[in-house]
Amino acid sequence: MGSDTDVPPPPWRTPPRKAQRRPQLSQDLIVETGLAILDAEGLDALSMRRVAQVLGTGPASLYAHVSGKDELLELIYDQVLGEVRLPAPDPARWQEQLRAYAEEMHRVLAGHADVARAALAGIPTGPNAVRLAEYVLGLLIEAGMPPREASLALDRLTLYISGDAFEGSLHYARMRAADQPAVETYFHRYVDQVATYFRSLPPERFPYISGNVDAMIADGGEARFRYGLDLLLAGLAARMPPAPADHRERGGR
Amino acid sequence: MGSDTDVPPPPWRTPPRKAQRRPQLSQDLIVETGLAILDAEGLDALSMRRVAQVLGTGPASLYAHVSGKDELLELIYDQVLGEVRLPAPDPARWQEQLRAYAEEMHRVLAGHADVARAALAGIPTGPNAVRLAEYVLGLLIEAGMPPREASLALDRLTLYISGDAFEGSLHYARMRAADQPAVETYFHRYVDQVATYFRSLPPERFPYISGNVDAMIADGGEARFRYGLDLLLAGLAARMPPAPADHRERGGR
DNA sequence: TCTAGTGACGAACAGCGTTCGTGTCAAGTA
DNA sequence: TACTTGACACGAACGCTGTTCGTCACTAGA
Numbered sequence: 101m102g103s104d105t106d107v108p109p110p111p112w113r114t115p116p117r118k119a120q121r122r123p124q125l126s127q128d129l130i131v132e133t134g135l136a137i138l139d140a141e142g143l144d145a146l147s148m149r150r151v152a153q154v155l156g157t158g159p160a161s162l163y164a165h166v167s168g169k170d171e172l173l174e175l176i177y178d179q180v181l182g183e184v185r186l187p188a189p190d191p192a193r194w195q196e197q198l199r200a201y202a203e204e205m206h207r208v209l210a211g212h213a214d215v216a217r218a219a220l221a222g223i224p225t226g227p228n229a230v231r232l233a234e235y236v237l238g239l240l241i242e243a244g245m246p247p248r249e250a251s252l253a254l255d256r257l258t259l260y261i262s263g264d265a266f267e268g269s270l271h272y273a274r275m276r277a278a279d280q281p282a283v284e285t286y287f288h289r290y291v292d293q294v295a296t297y298f299r300s301l302p303p304e305r306f307p308y309i310s311g312n313v314d315a316m317i318a319d320g321g322e323a324r325f326r327y328g329l330d331l332l333l334a335g336l337a338a339r340m341p342p343a344p345a346d347h348r349e350r351g352g353r
Numbered sequence: 354m355g356s357d358t359d360v361p362p363p364p365w366r367t368p369p370r371k372a373q374r375r376p377q378l379s380q381d382l383i384v385e386t387g388l389a390i391l392d393a394e395g396l397d398a399l400s401m402r403r404v405a406q407v408l409g410t411g412p413a414s415l416y417a418h419v420s421g422k423d424e425l426l427e428l429i430y431d432q433v434l435g436e437v438r439l440p441a442p443d444p445a446r447w448q449e450q451l452r453a454y455a456e457e458m459h460r461v462l463a464g465h466a467d468v469a470r471a472a473l474a475g476i477p478t479g480p481n482a483v484r485l486a487e488y489v490l491g492l493l494i495e496a497g498m499p500p501r502e503a504s505l506a507l508d509r510l511t512l513y514i515s516g517d518a519f520e521g522s523l524h525y526a527r528m529r530a531a532d533q534p535a536v537e538t539y540f541h542r543y544v545d546q547v548a549t550y551f552r553s554l555p556p557e558r559f560p561y562i563s564g565n566v567d568a569m570i571a572d573g574g575e576a577r578f579r580y581g582l583d584l585l586l587a588g589l590a591a592r593m594p595p596a597p598a599d600h601r602e603r604g605g606r
Numbered sequence: 607t608c609t610a611g612t613g614a615c616g617a618a619c620a621g622c623g624t625t626c627g628t629g630t631c632a633a634g635t636a
Numbered sequence: 637t638a639c640t641t642g643a644c645a646c647g648a649a650c651g652c653t654g655t656t657c658g659t660c661a662c663t664a665g666a
Contacts, residue, residue: 255577259581301483307487309490312494327506334587
């Protein structure tokens with residue numbers, strides 16, 4: 101979406117205009133800088149002062165382009181959503197495409213450290229969020245789902261994806277806070293810690309937990325996300341009207 | 354100004370016998386006070402200084418009983434989880450009981466303002482969280498689900514409940530920040546605002562959103578939560594092995 | 607009665623988001 | 637070309653946060 105609206109190179113007029121005293125602050129520049137800090141140092145390190153410092157100015161200068169930190173987070177989040185790539189909708193394959201959408205969205209959110217913590221922290225109404233909502237809504241409605249239920253499904257699916265990414269980002273933040281070197285190292289230690297705690301529970305009072313520790317720690321974040329997605333999609337498929345509402349194919353089933 | 358070093362009312366807990374010089378701080382008292390502040394003024398107002406102020410002391414005094422704010426939030430959250438009441442597990446009615454569990458949990462979280470924001474903010478491992486996990490895990494395993502899948506289902510269900518409550522608590526926080534008098538007033542205005550925004554979108558670019566605004570705002574938080582819960586339960590039911598013995602229902606769809 | 611130790615706590619540190627008042631530069635107008 | 641205007645940059649400050657240090661009062665044990 102951003103590729104057709106922005107025109108990055110106007111080379112005949114602006115480039116040599118280099119006023120170092122006035123660094124040409126803009127909302128886009130602030131958002132870009134904020135996202136860079138978020139990716140490099142995490143959400144906890146993202147402060148107005150930090151953004152201003154990177155831009156070589158004071159925090160007060162940002163408020164001419166951004167109403168506050170909340171708006172900055174929303175803008176950053178929507179910028180990230182712009183990376184979500186969607187195939188052309190094909191309602192006949194709605195289930196497959198819905199899964200692809202969820203996994204793509206999850207992939208993008210996971211790729212930007214703990215940006216998901218900003219996702220749930222505000223109600224996203226940016227242009228990219230709207231674009232994604234339109235896609236899912238259209239897919240479900242064209243597949244035959246009543247609009248009211250389609251909006252419910254969109255809402256729940258979004259909540260699930262954001263919630264899972266949010267939870268994952270918390271682990272990421274803890275890893276960062278603990279100065280752990282690698283993701284695998286941190287995760288291994290964390291899982292070990294939880295497993296040890298579960299095993300230490302009195303078996304007569306918590307037989308199911310203490311007796312199934314290995315089963316509880318068997319699956320990682322990826323498998324957990326897919327399992328919940330499978331549950332939601334199965335639930336949706338059970339509610340979807342059986343025959344496609346298209347005029348041509350009346351399949352017997 | 355600011356000479357009011359006298360603490361006017363400690364209405365939550367008045368030490369009747371002990372000397373006022375030593376207010377007998379304890380972890381329980383701190384957690385109780387923190388929960389009271391959370392309920393009365395919201396999570397944003399819950400600070401170490403605020404807790405200390407209510408207890409008539411300084412913030413440094415709290416650190417002898419609580420390692421920091423994170424631990425305090427975890428303790429408060431687990432205290433809230435203690436309010437969840439569970440019936441005796443009956444695996445034959447696992448679906449019904451699982452729904453009851455989810456709604457009870459949701460009810461308790463919603464009853465404590467934005468305590469849910471503390472729920473997702475930390476990984477709960479308190480005694481009450483373990484108790485609830487044991488209940489759900491046992492219910493699903495005894496109903497015939499493999500332990501590994503049962504732990505997946507528990508994980509996803511917990512995420513969904515917490516995520517939904519978290520989202521709701523954000524609205525609560527915004528209502529509080531906007532000094533809105535009543536919940537209904539705030540919600541009505543918010544929904545109106547979103548609906549107006551959706552209607553203002555160009556119909557040729559966003560036909561499904563702008564054409565179904567009424568359907569999108571039809572259902573409130575309660576209905577949305579139940580719908581997602583239905584999806585998850587339906588997905589689980591489809592994966593559950595058929596009942597072992599007496600009663601089997603032929604699905605009529 | 608003396609001593610040891612534990613918990614309470616004032617003060618301070620470093621950082622946060624945000625606002626105010628002032629300064630300065632670029633563009634518009636005469 | 638000279639003047640005006642207005643938007644933007646920004647230093648400083650306010651009030652807040654979580655947390656730590658050093659000290660001090662008090663109580664329990666000898």
